[in-house]
Amino acid sequence: MRELRVAFAVAALFVLSACVKQPLYAWGRYEDLVYQMYMKPGEADPVTQTAKLNEDIQKANAEGKPVPPGLHAHLAYLYYQQGDLGAARQEFQIEKKLFPESAAFIDGVLQRMDRKAGEG
Amino acid sequence: MKRNLAAAFLFALLTSLSACVPKPDYTLYRSRLPRSILVLPPLNSSTTVEASYIFLSTASRPLAEAGYYVFPVAVVDAFMKENGLPTPDEMNGVSLKKIKEVFGADAVLYFTIEQWGQKYYVISSQTVVRANARLVDVETGQTLWTGKAQAVRDSGAGAPGGIIGALVAAAIHQIVFSMLDQTHELARFANSTMVFNKDNGLLLGPRHPEYSTDQRGR
Numbered sequence: 001m002r003e004l005r006v007a008f009a010v011a012a013l014f015v016l017s018a019c020v021k022q023p024l025y026a027w028g029r030y031e032d033l034v035y036q037m038y039m040k041p042g043e044a045d046p047v048t049q050t051a052k053l054n055e056d057i058q059k060a061n062a063e064g065k066p067v068p069p070g071l072h073a074h075l076a077y078l079y080y081q082q083g084d085l086g087a088a089r090q091e092f093q094i095e096k097k098l099f100p101e102s103a104a105f106i107d108g109v110l111q112r113m114d115r116k117a118g119e120g
Numbered sequence: 121m122k123r124n125l126a127a128a129f130l131f132a133l134l135t136s137l138s139a140c141v142p143k144p145d146y147t148l149y150r151s152r153l154p155r156s157i158l159v160l161p162p163l164n165s166s167t168t169v170e171a172s173y174i175f176l177s178t179a180s181r182p183l184a185e186a187g188y189y190v191f192p193v194a195v196v197d198a199f200m201k202e203n204g205l206p207t208p209d210e211m212n213g214v215s216l217k218k219i220k221e222v223f224g225a226d227a228v229l230y231f232t233i234e235q236w237g238q239k240y241y242v243i244s245s246q247t248v249v250r251a252n253a254r255l256v257d258v259e260t261g262q263t264l265w266t267g268k269a270q271a272v273r274d275s276g277a278g279a280p281g282g283i284i285g286a287l288v289a290a291a292i293h294q295i296v297f298s299m300l301d302q303t304h305e306l307a308r309f310a311n312s313t314m315v316f317n318k319d320n321g322l323l324l325g326p327r328h329p330e331y332s333t334d335q336r337g338r
Contacts, residue, residue: 023185024184024185024187024327024328024329025184025185027181030180031177031178031180031181032177034176034177034180034193034194035173035174035177035178035304037194038170038173038174038176038177038194039170039173039174039177039300039304068180068181068184068190069180069184069188069189069190069191069192070180070184070190070191070192070193070195071192073191073192073195074192074194074195076195077192077194077195077198095192099189101155101156101189101224101226102156102189102191102224103224104222104223104224105191105222105223105224105225108222109199
């Protein structure tokens with residue numbers, strides 16, 4: 001009977017060890033906000049989203065955890081929607097710095113923004 | 121006691137055998153391992169119009185946690201809409217050449233939703249989320265990997281009060297736990313189990329600390 005209990009304990013540990021792995025990123029509410037902006041847009045207008053993401057970023061920074069890919073670019077887009085191009089540029093630059101894989105996209109977006117601002 | 125022990129061994133044996141289903145060939149995927157993945161809003165073959173964007177909202181996390189750069193899904197969607205591609209169907213038709221030029225992505229992950237929402241049976245119902253996935257190399261157009269994201273939840277089986285009672289219970293259940301919120305949760309589970317499946321999931325990407333020790337396809 002004791003062997004059995006040991007066997008179960010070992011099995012349980014195995015299963016648990018797969019669950020307690022630390023995530024690579026502090027996700028905060030990023031994905032939930034994406035869900036809300038499509039499904040319940042009234043609850044996730046750009047101003048609300050901006051406030052929540054900034055909170056999440058501060059929290060992650062305070063805990064010394066990296067934020068996930070896309071989060072700063074998403075925040076940048078929210079600023080862009082609110083007409084704050086300066087903050088948008090800054091956030092896009094942070095995304096690019098944290099994740100150089102995004103460089104081609106971010107550079108293109110920044111160029112488009114400049115062109116648009118020039119027209120306006 | 122002996123019998124219990126034997127049962128435990130049998131259980132362990134079955135668990136290890138289940139790992140022996142045919143494994144996909146990772147050779148090409150390994151040789152063209154992407155650093156970045158562009159996820160497009162899924163094509164939708166289900167009758168639930170919301171399915172694409174519910175699914176999309178749950179796709180980034182497992183991919184990023186597996187070590188890939190994932191382009192910001194909502195920004196990509198908005199960008200495409202602003203550039204004359206209003207629906208997932210049109211977005212999925214964009215050429216790889218254009219994707220390379222605009223996003224600089226190494227790979228695109230295409231999804232097609234096959235089934236979404238509730239299926240009713242006489243005395244029970246199920247909530248289902250099912251999508252096919254295809255990871256495509258932007259440079260060569262080759263398919264690097266295919267997968268299936270799926271999750272099913274039984275709800276309200278065998279409710280007391282016979283068929284009428286069960287139907288009422290099912291109706292109330294749907295009102296209380298909005299069906300779409302349920303599929304949101306299931307989609308998250310489906311994406312995560314697809315990506316991290318030890319036998320046929322994604323290879324770990326360059327940003328994962330165990331990237332270099334992932335032996336599949338070597």
